[in-house]
Amino acid sequence: MNEIEAVGVGVLAGTAPGEEGRTSERPWLFGLLVAPMAVLANGIIQGVLSFLMRRQGVGVGRSSEIISLLILPQTIYFLWSPITDFLMRRRTWLMMGSVAAGVLMALAFHQKNLASHTAVAVLFLSACCGQLVVSGCGGMMGALRIERSRRIAGSFYQGGSLAFGAIAIFVLAMLAERMGQGMLGIVAGALIAVPSLLALAAPEQKLITTERLGQTIGRIGSEFKNTFWRWKAIPYTLTMLFPIASGSAIGLLPSVAQDYGVNVHQMAWMNGVAGALLMAAGSLAATLIPARIRASVGYLTVALINAATLGILWLGPQRPTTYYLGVTLYLFTIGTCYAMFTAVVLEFLGYSGKSGSGRYSIINSLGNVPVAYMTALDGWGGNRWGARGLSGTEAVAGAVGASILLAYFLTRKTQTAEVLIAP
Template sequence: MTSTPAASPARPTPPWLFLFLDLPFGAAVGYAMIAMPFWLRQGGLPLDQVGAISAAVFAPHAFKILWIPVLDIGSFKRTWYLAMTTATAALLVAASLVPDPLRNLGLYTTLIMLAQATATTGHAANNALMAITTRLEDKGKAGGFSMASNVGGTGLLGALALWVSEHVSPRAGGIALALVVLASASLALRIVEPRWVDAAVARAGSVSRALGLHLWEMLKDLGRTVRSRAGFTGLVICLAPVGCGALTNLFAGMAPDFGASARVVELVNGLGGGISAAAGSLVGGYVADRMSRRLAYALAGGITALSAIAMLLAPLTPATYAWGTLAYSFANGIAFATWAGMVLELIGHTAATTTKYALFNAASNLAISYVTWLDGWAASAAFFPAGLRGSHGSLAMDVVLTFAGIAVLLVMLAVVRRRGAPATAAEPS
């Protein structure tokens, strides 16, 4: 049996602080998602090579579940966060100082890949700090601020790197992001991390035995969560296509169908998309603290689908592309924030808090991946009528999948309520 801390920590972290603490993650992702491809293409690298480099660079986000459990050993999550964000800043500077990245492509790619690894590890530590240092009634707001920092920061900081590189140099663009990383991460010094002491570990008598017992408790905690009714249904919800926002990965490629210029694409997917997604996240965090967080996530998915329907019914014009993309990004921000509030409520503060968040996050990322593939496939699907080919097909598929995911979520919510499952799967049995 493990000791369970109080639902509210002695010195809770104010939710607004997480508006800044995920900016290091957004900076690293924005650099790799927006700035790096632009610079490589501008230097003459073929698009297929840029795509291969991007796939390699983002690999740590898929494989982080292999090392994230280490963060659950001891009460050092704030230390992990500070160390990883500092490393992220250093790697961004190092990548920016590489002379002629096209001639040193291997070194440049490796440095950015390592920056993704440190950023996603710091991001995991930040998620755990949200779970263990915020009050239960603030989980939604904390998730909303964090997602505003995450999704908004990616677009805004990626655009910042491009702006600085245009007016100064690409080297200065990377250094500017590193300064943002250090400044925002320093606010974590305000967090007071509660000490988690496992009774069995405390009686172990040696460091090696204590480590082994703690790992065993982590495995049991993870197993309890997955086997519990609340935990299992939560995992199914994360795997369902409720609020994936997969079209955000395709909007740039859909632009020619709407006659949108490169400038329009840059504005609505970069600066405008970052602001609208951040605003949606703040709204979602507010809503998630005032109703069932699972139901709030379902409603957010419905709003996302409605924005896609509006775009589907409107004419294929640049104006439709602009307002449709921004509306979808806003709705997706709401969905991401309500998802974060739901998961934070679910995982609690136990032996495997960080690992459990990473598990639910991996399930959600899998849903985003398969919905993105299906939305893209629908653009040329033969079973759709001629009027639903191209971008219309992708929009229609996203709507269908989202409503299907909402149906799954509502069934899972009914199962939990009918059988009287607890709202959280974090308590030990």
């Protein structure tokens, strides 16, 4: 059993919502609900973990291999995430996944060597449990009745993910100098588990109840068919897979900072906490985009602007001011793109129904594909044409991909009922 609410086209499109409907959904809460996964993925696995392993004498190559393994669940979590559509409410699964991930994280930190096979295995299980937060949030966002609420939820979800990740890196890095690894693991586990209690404040959503297994299978099959087995699913799938606003340059721009005359400390600040806060601000800025603008059109438009910001680094003089301006605008607009990407995922998903978490996980996982191949492509461009080639490669690929799909969506009428209504 899981959540569903019977609503009409007017409510979903945000054309006839009452004030009570606007306030009862509390979409801003998703900026807090994502905190457990933000701490685990952005704060620990892709944050302080390499620093902690380096202190233990683990080589850079080994650390890279471990982190690559630990981020794998972000791509394959659709294999187990559908469980959040069954047995309990999604918010309950969110809390259970967070607590399990926190406990496992604490156990991993109690191992003498974080690079040991046992520690890595426990960390991997923690990452897998943490993904239940993502699928749970996705299912709950898909059950929101008002399009404006969906946009706000997606913006706060992405902004919270970036902000809490940056805060976790700062807190854990500071505490690492003051306490042992075991105690640090307890703190890390608490930072993952405790915020999940905020799920109790999430608005209660009605449950889908079916009497027979056949009815459940039939409903799920119908929902998957209405989402994926239609011609209009093709452009949405391409939007997920095209090299559009992938953010791949985020991890590569520090490597070219010296080419623009930027020193190590300035680079660390710009691409560290300040960068995360810039992206969080960009995510929240997406709430300013009116809900009447189709999510796919808004996303692709912002993606074109994001590609243009890379043009500053590509074509501008190689000076510190060029780097600061280009990176600042790039990080801010990529945050806005992330928020609008979530809005597109929800537009593709339609209404959550019985299988919302599973369908959300599949769609969201597709978004990791361009991150992988664009990282390689950006690196190739940097090796071939130098510092300018890195940003130029992503700028051109992103602009071309966004232009093609934007032209398509602008020539198609918005059909709210078909996209948003549950069968």
